[in-house]
Amino acid sequence: METTTLFKDATKEEIALAMEKSWEAFLIYKKFSLKQRADFMRAIAVALENIRSAVVPIAMEETHLPEGRLNGELTRTIFQLNNYAGAAEEGAWLxxxxxxxxxxxxxxxxSDLRKMLVPLGPVVVFGSSNFPFAYSTAGGDTACAFAAGCPVIVKAHPAHAHTSEIVADAVLKAAEKCNMPEGIFTHVHGASFEVGKALVMHPLTKAVGFTGSLLGGRALFDIANQRKEPIPVFAEMGSINPVFLMQDKLQHEAESVAKMYAASITQGVGQFCTNPGLIIGVEGEGLNTFISVLSKEMKKIEPANMLHPGIAKAFWQKRKQALEQKGVHTEATSEVQPEELQGAPTLASASAAAFLNNPVLHQEVFGPYSLIIKCKNADEMKQVVLHIEGQLTSTLMATNEDMSSHPEILDAIQDVCGRLIMNGVPTGVEVCLSMQHGGPYPATTDSRFTSVGADGIRRFARPLCYQNFPDHLLPKELQNANPLGIWRTVNDQLTKDKIK
Amino acid sequence: METTTLFKDATKEEIALAMEKSWEAFLIYKKFSLKQRADFMRAIAVALENIRSAVVPIAMEETHLPEGRLNGELTRTIFQLNNYAGAAEEGAWLxxxxxxxxxxxxxxxxSDLRKMLVPLGPVVVFGSSNFPFAYSTAGGDTACAFAAGCPVIVKAHPAHAHTSEIVADAVLKAAEKCNMPEGIFTHVHGASFEVGKALVMHPLTKAVGFTGSLLGGRALFDIANQRKEPIPVFAEMGSINPVFLMQDKLQHEAESVAKMYAASITQGVGQFCTNPGLIIGVEGEGLNTFISVLSKEMKKIEPANMLHPGIAKAFWQKRKQALEQKGVHTEATSEVQPEELQGAPTLASASAAAFLNNPVLHQEVFGPYSLIIKCKNADEMKQVVLHIEGQLTSTLMATNEDMSSHPEILDAIQDVCGRLIMNGVPTGVEVCLSMQHGGPYPATTDSRFTSVGADGIRRFARPLCYQNFPDHLLPKELQNANPLGIWRTVNDQLTKDKIK
Incomplete structure (x- = not known):
């Protein structure tokens, strides 16, 4: 990537200085009111809207994502900032x-006891490659950290370092406008792993947000846990997002389900963490129809540029490795010959027995790829569920008839995922409070939290209890008069009432 | 301890079998209603009351704690079970x-999206030495896990293995009475570290609760994080619980504060995780009076048996090490010569400079010991705050005048603790929703959770989101009619209303 050479990796000294400034900023920012935090986030949202026409073309160049998608993603990023700002101010999350x-x-x-969430301290955010706006520089993790009361240090993703730089400038301008303390936001570059490592190891770093590969996420998680003072790492590391096709559903709707999935598998060149990489069905006419329609659809879809050469290379390597496994049959590939750096829609299949015995087939092939698993019967399908690792999502394509005849499948798949979808596709992650984007390992490093939706704020906060405090020394949130009008649990009753 | 030899360490095979049974139980128990879970917990509470007269004498023999204290602790354990049962059923925690x-x-x-907390799976609980009832076999961690919908495997503390065995029998009887699945509760013995290690490493273990030493807690935390699938460990590892004596307060109340602290430091032979092990004041007449009264009081308090020989040995070793440090002055020790296995009240002092330069003085001396730090002025006191590691509690002894002249102290100590006490003692941990028993490392391994109070249930649960589900397939908690009448956030509004 020619653009990455424009930006030099931060040195250890620069990182140390940045962390110290970040800590100084924390000591000021933690005392800012919920409204001040929310206003800052809204100012960032405005600043992002102002750079739209400047940044989208650069993001297009760096990520090869189309203009429409990037515009949509920027809109989503702005929505996130405003949405989490609203949630932060509303105060129930405390x-x-x-x-x-x-x-x-x-x-x-x-004694009188009062408790609320307070910020952890400086949060290091690792931008993702596949969401240059929504899960990068001013994305979900950054928004959650600001809402929680934490300063942020972003390590720009080297594949869209220029985009990241422009977004960072917008954040800094908003910070200045809102009189935020210096150090509230820091943007560092780092193509090498050493930069990320130094950031996570620095004693003033108090939490980490990461979106990326299992390898990268686990490495940062391990570093964080080997510190003298371990710190929480929320790493979202992708998924193969299994889809279970039930028999009655296939008997009635094989064709429409196949068309729906052709679009989901290939959307954005398959570069979503919720991409359906594994489709499980029971052998029979319904599954045959599904495969044949899906194959036909996927052949028609043209290859497209992937995010960056590293991702394209990994796609072709992992695809090759998967297709070479014993018992794996290539069902369809795009009819158009891919150019260099492009990903080509690919559909493969294997028996449940082959899948159960081969860990390679459980691995994610990041890109427009999906593997169909053919089970002999529902019992074998249940065996597949029991052998699947933790996932962001699982999907059931099922009629009511399917559900009443096979409740054990619905029951079993609940244990492996963070979001369970009925008769839909896993791609498309709604930004709302009820969203769960986080699942059992290896989908994420802590299934108890989410990286999408305002509940993600809680990743970066901890409860602090005040015992026997005079009212005027308590934070406003806990004072008798409830001056902020927030929801509080008072003597075990949820209420917005004043005390006494 | 002669009693420990009665119970054999569990073998790896026994542990594997126990974990498999626990998992089978999980698959059943996770589907039980909140009411069923709560009824089970209440049945355990009844069973504990029934064994009171049988178990207290044995606990006295094993722990050397007095009858009154143990009766009180058993009452607290019963209260916890009933309190968390009520919270579990009330449903707001979901x-x-x-x-x-x-x-x-x-x-x-x-799409329609609905989210609630679901149980993680089998939870391994390590009983503590200092709370044979309230933080052991049927203690807080066990109660939280059952409330969350998780089966429990308790590793009995070897120092009160017999007590643990009797409590375990009571839990099992309650389980039988409530038709709980086999494997809902497992009790294993293990004097060696290997048993704990095997429990934490077992792939079917999904979370760990621990109360004990930093060494032990960190070791289990490290094992859990080095697993292929890391699991959350909530380890509560003690504290030195700094107490800040402000000048105006001392000027007016040095004597009464000293008497209050003599009792707190020596209560239960100082064997509380919230024992005040560090007292910080500014040099002057007030502090001199405080030290002289506290010394006089502590000299009068007789030595008493500690929990077990290992704890007594560690007390004397760590006490010796602390008192031998450069600049440490022994202010007072109990005037009565201690017998073997007893702990003797001890008060020491050192300058802030000595404390700031010597990590040994930051270590906990578990037992009736406290170190007074003499600061030259408030600035030096703030330096002390900045160098203190994470704590369960911090305490301010201060008048309004102190607070208005030194707000920076109140501000700074918030960052180092989970609970902040004004004009009180840190010992005495209330069981209620607003309690926070958990603080920045090394007080605990995850400051975002508590081990006391019903919020502790959340340690063992994760959110699961249901997308586009037909109403009848949703858990009752999320159905339109809100049949359980619980609090829910519907379209960003907290309500108990039905939907539509």
Whole structure:
């Protein structure tokens, strides 16, 4: 990538300085009100809108993603900032809990106790390659950290370093406009792993957000846990997003389901963490129709440029490795010959027995690729479920009839994923409070959190309890008068009421 | 300990079998209703009351804790089970979120999305030495795991293995009475580290709760993170619980504060994780009075048996090491000569400079020991705050005058602890929703969670999102009619209302 050479890797000294400034900023920013945080986030949203026409062409050049997609993603990024700003200000995420004193209690009086979430400290964010806006520089992790009250240090993804630089400038301008402390946001470049390592190891780093590969995410997770003071790492590391095709569904709708999936598998050249990489069905006429229609559809779809040469190379390597496995049959590839750096839609199939015995077939082939698993019967399908690793999503294509005859499948797939989809496609991740984007390992490093939706703010905050504090020394969120009007659990009752 | 030899360490094979049974139980228990879980917990509470007269004498023998304390602790354990059962059933902890579909939305329709917490799977609980009931076999971690929908495997603490065995029997009887699946609760013995290691490493273990030493907790944390599939470990590893004595407070109340602290430091032979092990004040008459009264009080307090020989040995070793450090002055020790296995109240002092330069003085001396740090002025006190590691609690002894003249101290100590106490003692941990028992490392391994209070349930659960599900296939908690009448966030509004 010619663009990456424009930006020099940060040195250890630069990183140390950045972290110290970030900590200084934390000591100021943590005391800012929810409204100040929200206003800052909204100012970033405005700043992003202002750079739209300048940044989208550069992102197109760097990522090979089409203009429409990038414009849509930028809109989503702006929406996220505004949405999380609203959630931050609304305050329910703080989990404010108040238990008032009972001085007359026997044998010992009960103290007044009040608890709410407070920020962890500086958060290091690793931009993703596949979402240059929404999960990069001013993306979901950054928005969640700002909402939580944490400064952010972004390591730009080297594949779209220029885009990242422009977005970072917009964030910094918004910070200046909102009188944020210096160090509230830092943007560093780092093509080498050493930069990321130094950021995660720095003692002033208090949490990490990452979106990328299993290899990269696990490496950062391991570094963070080997620190003297371990810190939480939320790494979202992709998935093969299994889709279970039930028999009655296939009998009635094989063709329309196949068409729906052809689009989902190849959307954005398959470069989504929720791309359906594994499709499981029971042998029979329905599955045959599904495969034949899906093959026909996928052959028609033209190859397209992938995000960067590294991703294209990995796609072809992993695809080759998968297709060479024993018992794997190539069902369809795009009829158009791919150019260099392009990914070509590919459909393969294998028996459940082959899948169950071969870990290679459980690995993600990041790109427009999907593997169909043919099961002998529903029992074998259940065996497949039991052998699948943790996933961001699982999907059931099923009629009510299917569900009443095979409740065990629905039951079993709940244990392997963070989001369970009925009669839809896993691609398309809604930004809302009920979204869960995080699943059992290796989908993410901590299934108890999400990286999409305002609940993601909680990744970067911890509860702090105030015992026996005079009202005026408490944060506003916990004062008797509830001046911010937020939801609080007072003596085990959720309420917005004042106390007394 | 003669009693430990009665119980053999579990073998690897026994552990593997136990984990498999636990997993089978999980597949059944996870589908039980909140009411069934709560009823089971309440049945355990009843069973514990029934064994009170049988188990307390044995616990006295094993732990050397007095009858009154053990009876109180058993009562607290019963309260915890009932309290968390109530919270589990009330359902707010599930964080139910619903965003209803918007089929007409452009450019793409919005799906119906509903999310709630679901159990992680089998939880391994390590009983603590200092709370044979409340943080052991049927203690807080076990209660939280059952509430979350997880089976539990307890590794008995070898120092009170017999007590643990009797409590385990009571849990198993309650399980039988409530028709719980076999494997819902497993009790294993293990005096060697290998047993704990094997439990944490087993692939079917999905989370760990631990209360004990930094060494032990960190070792389990490291093992859990080095697994192919890392799992969350909530380890509560103690604290020195700094207490900041502000000048105006000392000027007016040095004597009464000293008396209050003499009791707190020596309560239960100092064997509490919230024991005040570090007291920081500014040199002057107030501090001198405080030290002299505290010394006088502590000299009067007699030595008493510690929990077990290992703890007594560690107390004397660490005490010796601390007192031998350069600049450390022994202010007072109990006037009565301690017997073997007893801990003797000890008060030491050092300058802030000595403390700042010597990591040994930052270490916990588990037992009736406290170190007073004499600062030259408030600036030096702030330096001390900045050099303190993560703590369960911090305490401020301060008047309003102190707080208005030194807000920077209140501000700074918020960053190092999970609970902040004003004009009280850190010992005495209330069981309620607003309690935070968990702080920045090394107090605990994840400051984002608590091990006391019903919020501790969340340690063992993760969100699962249902997309586009027909109402009848959703868990009751997420169905339109809200049949359980729980709090839910529906389209960003907290409500108990039905949908439509």
């Amino acid at each position: 989990d404010a809990r108040i238990d008032t004193a009972v001085p007359e209690r026997k044998p010992a009086p009960k | 964080d139910a979120r619903i965003d209803t579909a918007v089929p007409e939305r452009k450019p793409a329709p919005k």
